[in-house]
Amino acid sequence: MRRYARSTAILAAGTALALTLAGCGSDSGSGGGTSAGADTSAAAATSHTAAADGTTSSGDTSEAAPGTSTAGGSESSAGTSAPSGGTVTLTISTNGISGGKNAQEADWITNWVIPEFTKAEAAKGVTVQVSYQSSGVDDEKYKAKLALDLKAGSGPDVFSIDGIWVGEFAQAGYIKPLEDVVGADYQSWDGLKQINEAVQGNATFDGKLYGLPTGTDGRVLYYNKKLFQQAGLPADWHPASWDDIFAAADKLKSIDGVTPLQMNAGTAMGEATTMQGILPLLAGTGAQIYTDGKWLGNTQQLRDVLSFYDKAYNTDQVGDPDLQLDAKGRDESFAEFAAGKIGILAESDYFWRSVVNPKDGVAPMKDRNDTVGYTLIPAQKAGAGIRGQDFVSMSGGAVYTLNPNSKNAKASWDLMTFMLSPEAIEARLGDQAQITSRDDVNKTVLANDPMLTFVATKVLPLTAYRPGLAEYPEVSMLLQQATADVVSGTSVDDAAASYQEALEKLVGADKVTSG
Amino acid sequence: MPRTAVATDAAGLGRARAGGFVAPALVLVGLFLVFPALWTIYLGLTDYRLTGLAAAAPKMVGLQNFRDALADRFFLNSLWLTLIYVAGSAIIGQTVLGFALAWMMQKVRPSVRGVVETVVLLAWLLPGSVVSFLWWAMLNRRDGTLNALLDTPGYNWLIQHPMLSIIVFNTWRGTAFSMMLFSAALQAVPPSQLESARMAGANGAQQFRDVVFPHIRGHVLTNTLLISLWTFNDFSPYLLTAGGPNHKSEILPAFIYNRAIGTGELGYGAAISLIMLVINLIIALLYLTLLRTRKVKT
Numbered sequence: 001m002r003r004y005a006r007s008t009a010i011l012a013a014g015t016a017l018a019l020t021l022a023g024c025g026s027d028s029g030s031g032g033g034t035s036a037g038a039d040t041s042a043a044a045a046t047s048h049t050a051a052a053d054g055t056t057s058s059g060d061t062s063e064a065a066p067g068t069s070t071a072g073g074s075e076s077s078a079g080t081s082a083p084s085g086g087t088v089t090l091t092i093s094t095n096g097i098s099g100g101k102n103a104q105e106a107d108w109i110t111n112w113v114i115p116e117f118t119k120a121e122a123a124k125g126v127t128v129q130v131s132y133q134s135s136g137v138d139d140e141k142y143k144a145k146l147a148l149d150l151k152a153g154s155g156p157d158v159f160s161i162d163g164i165w166v167g168e169f170a171q172a173g174y175i176k177p178l179e180d181v182v183g184a185d186y187q188s189w190d191g192l193k194q195i196n197e198a199v200q201g202n203a204t205f206d207g208k209l210y211g212l213p214t215g216t217d218g219r220v221l222y223y224n225k226k227l228f229q230q231a232g233l234p235a236d237w238h239p240a241s242w243d244d245i246f247a248a249a250d251k252l253k254s255i256d257g258v259t260p261l262q263m264n265a266g267t268a269m270g271e272a273t274t275m276q277g278i279l280p281l282l283a284g285t286g287a288q289i290y291t292d293g294k295w296l297g298n299t300q301q302l303r304d305v306l307s308f309y310d311k312a313y314n315t316d317q318v319g320d321p322d323l324q325l326d327a328k329g330r331d332e333s334f335a336e337f338a339a340g341k342i343g344i345l346a347e348s349d350y351f352w353r354s355v356v357n358p359k360d361g362v363a364p365m366k367d368r369n370d371t372v373g374y375t376l377i378p379a380q381k382a383g384a385g386i387r388g389q390d391f392v393s394m395s396g397g398a399v400y401t402l403n404p405n406s407k408n409a410k411a412s413w414d415l416m417t418f419m420l421s422p423e424a425i426e427a428r429l430g431d432q433a434q435i436t437s438r439d440d441v442n443k444t445v446l447a448n449d450p451m452l453t454f455v456a457t458k459v460l461p462l463t464a465y466r467p468g469l470a471e472y473p474e475v476s477m478l479l480q481q482a483t484a485d486v487v488s489g490t491s492v493d494d495a496a497a498s499y500q501e502a503l504e505k506l507v508g509a510d511k512v513t514s515g
Numbered sequence: 516m517p518r519t520a521v522a523t524d525a526a527g528l529g530r531a532r533a534g535g536f537v538a539p540a541l542v543l544v545g546l547f548l549v550f551p552a553l554w555t556i557y558l559g560l561t562d563y564r565l566t567g568l569a570a571a572a573p574k575m576v577g578l579q580n581f582r583d584a585l586a587d588r589f590f591l592n593s594l595w596l597t598l599i600y601v602a603g604s605a606i607i608g609q610t611v612l613g614f615a616l617a618w619m620m621q622k623v624r625p626s627v628r629g630v631v632e633t634v635v636l637l638a639w640l641l642p643g644s645v646v647s648f649l650w651w652a653m654l655n656r657r658d659g660t661l662n663a664l665l666d667t668p669g670y671n672w673l674i675q676h677p678m679l680s681i682i683v684f685n686t687w688r689g690t691a692f693s694m695m696l697f698s699a700a701l702q703a704v705p706p707s708q709l710e711s712a713r714m715a716g717a718n719g720a721q722q723f724r725d726v727v728f729p730h731i732r733g734h735v736l737t738n739t740l741l742i743s744l745w746t747f748n749d750f751s752p753y754l755l756t757a758g759g760p761n762h763k764s765e766i767l768p769a770f771i772y773n774r775a776i777g778t779g780e781l782g783y784g785a786a787i788s789l790i791m792l793v794i795n796l797i798i799a800l801l802y803l804t805l806l807r808t809r810k811v812k813t
Binding site for chain 2: 140165167266267268326332470471477484485488498505
């Protein structure tokens with residue numbers, strides 16, 4: 001009998017062990033335990049994969065520092081941290097890391113937001129403990145990590161997302177309208193009046209505000225004035241049509257070792273392909289990706305855009321197809337531009353602020369102010385752009401939002417509004433300029449920088465925004481695929497036809513235009 | 516009552532106690548193998564997504580995911596690439612190179628053998644993320660070691676030859692296992708038989724075919740099964756090429772990751788995972804059948 005009891009004990013111990021292990025497993029948020037799920041952490045923790053990342057406005061890109069992100073939420077804690085002994089624990093997460101991607105924002109959170117907020121709360125008699133979860137990975141990976149964390153009911157209390165993810169996150173229930181998370185009180189925050197409606201649109205889905213936008217941006221064509229001079233082109237360049245761009249590119253071709261034109265293409269660059277390449281070109285044909293309840297299919301405008309790519313990368317060979325296909329192509333294109341090896345490059349003001357910035361850019365150019373020119377992106381030809389415009393652009397922006405599962409919703413809201421107070425924004429920018437979400441702050445900071453003033457006064461009036469719909473990110477991937485096909489040699493007609501087919505499958509044939 | 520059961524097994528444990536001993540293992544297998552597999556089947560039948568409406572309320576879509584997969588040019592491409600990858604890096608690369616190394620190491624001085632084995636083993640022991648970074652640095656088109664060695668500046672190996680790159684990478688990485696297995700197997704070949712063959716005038720090829728191979732046939736099979744299974748499921752090429760350029764090295768594990776996490780199509784990813792699982796089972800069954808026929812013969 002005693003032996004029997006012993007075996008029962010072993011059995012019980014084994015079961016307990018197994019259950020403990022299982023408990024840990026289900027915590028990690030990597031759901032179904034499929035082989036794909038199990039691979040997540042390995043993939044997200046590496047940096048040198050797809051160099052994509054698009055538009056999380058406050059900046060992006062660059063050397064993603066290795067090993068900085070953990071997937072599956074193993075590290076996230078905030079959602080579950082209960083106040084102990086009167087201390088409120090909060091976690092902030094953005095896709096930035098000191099010394100790497102979005103370093104400015106990361107350093108600001110660590111060195112300014114956390115100590116200052118702690119001090120301010122202490123003055124009110126509240127003890128808070130704020131920690132910062134940094135990442136330095138592609139935006140798509142950051143998004144997957146957040147989604148998995150939030151799905152598992154954990155995740156940071158306050159986090160940054162690209163405005164374009166608001167729709168899909170809201171539909172999935174990962175984020176909730178501010179009026180539900182904070183209560184109607186949110187409207188009494190005085191900063192709200194300073195954020196104009198167009199910018200609030202970035203954080204709005206189905207007419208409800210889900211977070212607070214941090215700023216916006218605009219896309220222009222950058223060019224290297226020194227190369228232009230060398231090729232006999234004017235240092236003050238104003239292309240008025242696509243033909244003008246190609247004419248300049250053809251001249252630049254004569255300089256040995258220079259890639260005349262960098263127009264982002266392919267899937268490796270992710271949203272950067274859509275935002276910096278396809279959509280501004282599309283706007284230049286007078287079309288938008290979503291109008292009157294329908295997505296743009298295989299139309300003349302789409303084929304015109306794909307023909308632009310075909311001309312740039314195949315017929316005229318003024319672009320470098322390898323850069324578009326390389327997993328780190330976008331970072332390499334930045335490095336090449338900084339080294340004076342790229343003539344013309346389409347990017348947002350982020351490029352000026354965080355890439356070629358002589359002080360802390362990821363590909364700094366000491367002579368930026370003298371060498372780098374910028375000009376409006378022309379429509380296909382004068383007057384052919386959306387709303388009959390001669391010039392076009394696209395804008396986006398990041399949003400701070402709250403975790404609906406947070407135990408400290410009120411404190412999170414206080415932290416988020418603190419991060420968007422004029423003092424906080426000024427601390428973040430230092431002597432740099434950026435188009436912030438607040439009109440009052442913009443008035444003072446933009447005067448510091450002619451380029452940002454250019455974007456605010458010349459680009460924003462003619463810009464366009466992406467549709468805030470949950471399907472958008474997937475449509476965007478189909479567009480990226482179509483450019484990847486063209487760059488690797490598929491004909492424009494075939495690539496457009498494959499795009500149409502995939503799009504119809506995605507959103508339904510009745511919601512796609514064609515012809 | 517346990518007394519009566521004791522007599523039925525050699526260890527004298529009895530059914531209940533024996534059950535107690537295997538229970539923890541069975542529970543673990545159930546929780547971490549059977550349950551996830553069943554859960555994958557379930558997910559594969561839904562339109563479950565990482566974000567959006569289908570993340571909150573997934574719908575059953577029946578076999579739609581599987582029908583989509585069979586019509587998906589990227590899936591078929593991926594399946595084909597996986598076959599090339601397994602055949603190239605596991606069956607040809609690792610087996611041949613592993614055997615060649617084991618064969619050569621028989622005749623060298625122990626010191627040389629120690630050094631070679633350590634180096635080969637190191638490739639196998641280092642973490643995947645580390646070696647893929649090393650390879651990325653080596654194949655990089657700017658300042659890459661390989662370009663410096665071959666004097667081909669600016670040549671982009673990962674773009675021009677993505678499949679060849681990951682095949683060579685995985686051969687380099689995984690050869691150690693085949694080498695160790697084969698050197699153990701070769702030691703089991705009785706020297707006396709080789710001696711007799713030599714006395715009878717058999718040349719190298721004949722010795723190999725008639726003396727060595729019959730002894731190591733089982734090992735060849737085991738080795739092939741194991742490495743083809745884990746090469747089939749290998750994710751590390753993703754760290755090198757991310758499946759690119761333009762899906763040219765998107766083997767199945769990379770394809771599943773790109774679709775399930777990248778695009779957020781968890782349901783579709785689960786369906787493809789299930790297809791992979793079935794292919795794995797087929798490979799394993801094939802092997803077991805081969806092994807059984809071999810045993811019957813001997």
